[in-house]
Amino acid sequence: GQSLEQPSEVTAVEGAIVQINCTYQTSGFYGLSWYQQHDGGAPTFLSYNGLDGLEETGRFSSFLSRSDSYGYLLLQELQMKDSASYFCAVRTGTASKLTFGTGTRLQVTL
Amino acid sequence: EAQVTQNPRYLITVTGKKLTVTCSQNMNHEYMSWYRQDPGLGLRQIYYSMNVEVTDKGDVPEGYKVSRKEKRNFPLILESPSPNQTSLYFCASSSLAGRNEQFFGPGTRLTVL
Numbered sequence: 001g002q003s004l005e006q007p008s009e010v011t012a013v014e015g016a017i018v019q020i021n022c023t024y025q026t027s028g029f030y031g032l033s034w035y036q037q038h039d040g041g042a043p044t045f046l047s048y049n050g051l052d053g054l055e056e057t058g059r060f061s062s063f064l065s066r067s068d069s070y071g072y073l074l075l076q077e078l079q080m081k082d083s084a085s086y087f088c089a090v091r092t093g094t095a096s097k098l099t100f101g102t103g104t105r106l107q108v109t110l
Numbered sequence: 111e112a113q114v115t116q117n118p119r120y121l122i123t124v125t126g127k128k129l130t131v132t133c134s135q136n137m138n139h140e141y142m143s144w145y146r147q148d149p150g151l152g153l154r155q156i157y158y159s160m161n162v163e164v165t166d167k168g169d170v171p172e173g174y175k176v177s178r179k180e181k182r183n184f185p186l187i188l189e190s191p192s193p194n195q196t197s198l199y200f201c202a203s204s205s206l207a208g209r210n211e212q213f214f215g216p217g218t219r220l221t222v223l
Contacts, residue, residue: 031210033210033211041216042214043202043212044214045210045213048210048211087153091209096141096160096166096209097168098209099155100152100154101152102152
């Protein structure tokens with residue numbers, strides 16, 4: 001089966017940088033994605049890594065190391081609106097199954 | 111506006127009473143999927159569909175059925191709901207090439223008494 005591990009909670013101050021790690025164990029691997037979910041809202045796509053390395057999208061970056069079965073989401077210049085839950089997700093199997101981690105709740109404080 | 115819609119948004123029902131949650135997308139996406147979200151468990155995939163008449167099980171398919179008769183619609187059917195199916199349900203869609211970027215509906219909060 002598939003399993004993903006990420007920290008349950010992270011707290012950081014406004015303007016800081018925070019890194020949310022994700023380690024995975026899967027049978028077959030077709031890429032690591034990150035989603036953001038605000039309380040009461042639906043998940044929204046943030047970033048995707050299919051190959052090793054860093055992908056940057058504005059204040060958000062995501063990194064993947066397939067040899068280490070590890071990735072992270074880096075959020076820079078934190079803003080209060082970044083307070084949300086962040087999920088890593090892997091595509092596995094026939095490349096159409098998507099397995100999510102249990103989520104990391106990020107709280108940004110003043 | 112490109113969107114995924116779900117109905118109903120909230121539903122309270124009783125054990126054993128069949129129900130259907132509808133999902134529709136207007137982006138001409140081939141791929142559609144259903145997830146349930148429970149506290150501490152994240153999102154778990156129930157079923158997915160790669161195209162019309164093509165469906166497959168996700169990680170937690172027991173107690174659920176789906177159908178994909180039209181490209182835009184992907185209803186979730188609970189033929190005999192039980193209290194352990196009380197959850198928040200999300201439908202999502204994407205193109206086949208863009209399955210890593212899924213667009214989620216607003217969610218359906220289901221309570222089974």
